[in-house]
Amino acid sequence: MSRKDWQGGIIRPVPVPPAGPYEDGVASGVWTLQDVADYLKQGLWPIAGNEFPVIGLFMGGEVSLAAQTIEKILIPTTGNATDFGDMTRFSSQLAACSSATRGVAAGGLDRSNAVVNTIDYVTMLTEGNATDFGDLTLARRAIAGASNSTRGLFAGGMNAGSTDYNVVDYITIASAGNASDFGDIGTSVNREAAAASPTRALFAGGEYNNLGNQNVINYVTIASTGNGTDFGDLTAGREWPAGSSSSTRAVFGGGSSYSGNVIDYVTIASTGNATDFGDLTEQAEGRGSCSSSTRAVFGGGSGATVINVIQYITIDTTGNATDFGDLSAATKFLAGCSNSHGGLA
Numbered sequence: 079m080s081r082k083d084w085q086g087g088i089i090r091p092v093p094v095p096p097a098g099p100y101e102d103g104v105a106s107g108v109w110t111l112q113d114v115a116d117y118l119k120q121g122l123w124p125i126a127g128n129e130f131p132v133i134g135l136f137m138g139g140e141v142s143l144a145a146q147t148i149e150k151i152l153i154p155t156t157g158n159a160t161d162f163g164d165m166t167r168f169s170s171q172l173a174a175c176s177s178a179t180r181g182v183a184a185g186g187l188d189r190s191n192a193v194v195n196t197i198d199y200v201t202m203l204t205e206g207n208a209t210d211f212g213d214l215t216l217a218r219r220a221i222a223g224a225s226n227s228t229r230g231l232f233a234g235g236m237n238a239g240s241t242d243y244n245v246v247d248y249i250t251i252a253s254a255g256n257a258s259d260f261g262d263i264g265t266s267v268n269r270e271a272a273a274a275s276p277t278r279a280l281f282a283g284g285e286y287n288n289l290g291n292q293n294v295i296n297y298v299t300i301a302s303t304g305n306g307t308d309f310g311d312l313t314a315g316r317e318w319p320a321g322s323s324s325s326t327r328a329v330f331g332g333g334s335s336y337s338g339n340v341i342d343y344v345t346i347a348s349t350g351n352a353t354d355f356g357d358l359t360e361q362a363e364g365r366g367s368c369s370s371s372t373r374a375v376f377g378g379g380s381g382a383t384v385i386n387v388i389q390y391i392t393i394d395t396t397g398n399a400t401d402f403g404d405l406s407a408a409t410k411f412l413a414g415c416s417n418s419h420g421g422l423a
Contacts, residue, residue, distance in 0.1 A: 092107055093106070096117055096122045116372075133150055133202050134151045134153045134368035135148055135150055135174070135176075135200070136151075136368070136414050137165060138169040138183060138186060138413060139170050139364075139378060139412025140170035140410050144168040145168060146164045146167060146168045147164060149162055149406060151403070153370040154373065157403045158388075158405075159377070159406060162200070162206075164208065165207075166208050170412070171219040171221075172184060173223030174223050174413035176225060176251070176416060177225065177252065178227060179252075180200065180251050180252070182251060184197040185217070185235060186219050191238060197212050197213060197257065199211040211254045214232060214247050218234075218237060219237075220236050220284075224274040225251060225274060228251060231279050231298070232257065233246045234246075234266070235268050240287075243268075244266040246262060248260040248303070263306045264307075264308070265286055266286060267286050268286075269318045270283050270284030270292075272321050273321035273328035275346040275420055275423070278297050278298070278299060279297065279300050280309060281295070281297070282294070282296075282328075282342075290315070292315050293312040293313075294308070295308075295309040297346075309349045310349055312330060312342050313352050313354055317363060318364045320332055320379075320414070321367060322376075322420075323374075323421065327343055328344050328420070329342065331374070332363060339360055340358075341357060343355040343393075354396075355396045356398040359399055360385065363379060363381070365377060365410075368414035368415055369393065369419045370419070372394065373390050374391050375389070377412065378410055384410050385408055386404045386408040388403045389401055389402050
């Protein structure tokens with residue numbers, strides 16, 4: 079086909095990036111199948127009936143007391159978070175996971191400093207308040223959550239005092255009900271981070287029996303049940319890091335101690351120690367995080383002060399984080415999830 083056959087500018091010699099993930103968007107030009115596939119994974123390729131925005135949610139956390147707010151971002155863009163709805167209870171130090179259709183939050187500490195075992199869920203594309211899903215096998219706070227498209231896992235944590243747990247629970251995200259025992263994460267640990275591919279969930283860092291920052295990474299196979307296996311180590315031990323992933327790479331950002339702005343990465347399908355990725359814009363622990371298949375976003379946290387900053391990285395590259403926007407309030411110990419993270423590829 080010659081250029082003179084490209085009638086009315088419908089096809090162009092140079093591809094034009096998609097004008098949004100909707101059926102009225104355009105993506106003129108001659109595209110390779112790989113390019114199209116990459117945009118489809120991000121929910122950005124306009125096809126008839128395609129109205130699937132790539133959404134990230136930040137859930138709960140602590141402002142001055144435990145919060146119940148759910149806020150939304152559109153991960154492929156930048157901008158401030160907007161109100162999505164409320165959880166069924168106030169909760170900080172909670173964990174979240176998600177499928178393409180549901181976001182699930184579990185556990186945490188309420189405003190009376192009681193540790194809860196409740197699990198909430200929302201429909202990702204429908205703004206509104208959360209609905210009760212069921213209960214964890216144990217009430218606990220400072221836990222980590224990860225998932226693939228069908229199963230969510232909640233690992234580790236601690237009670238209202240200083241007792242740590244090595245429990246891993248699992249749920250079927252599409253079916254409300256109580257969590258079931260999956261196995262043990264390894265050592266008892268709290269304040270760890272989590273990330274996942276479609277087959278593996280990784281749990282990294284945290285604190286063990288008041289012994290300070292841990293650098294251990296463990297993994298489990300999501301579709302099975304059983305105990306965790308050693309994966310390797312973070313570049314430095316830290317509590318309260320935040321984890322996100324593409325389908326191939328996990329990133330762990332921030333945390334307590336001098337390494338509170340460090341971002342590490344690992345290749346999920348292999349095992350081995352983490353490699354330095356770059357830095358977040360400031361040192362902070364207790365961030366929430368979420369991701370698309372290409373971008374990881376970190377929100378809030380507590381450093382010199384509690385912050386409302388949202389920042390992002392491109393997962394498949396390396397480098398320092400870039401400003402995304404702001405949460406509605408400075409928040410720490412919040413949870414994040416999305417409808418397009420690496421576990422859903």
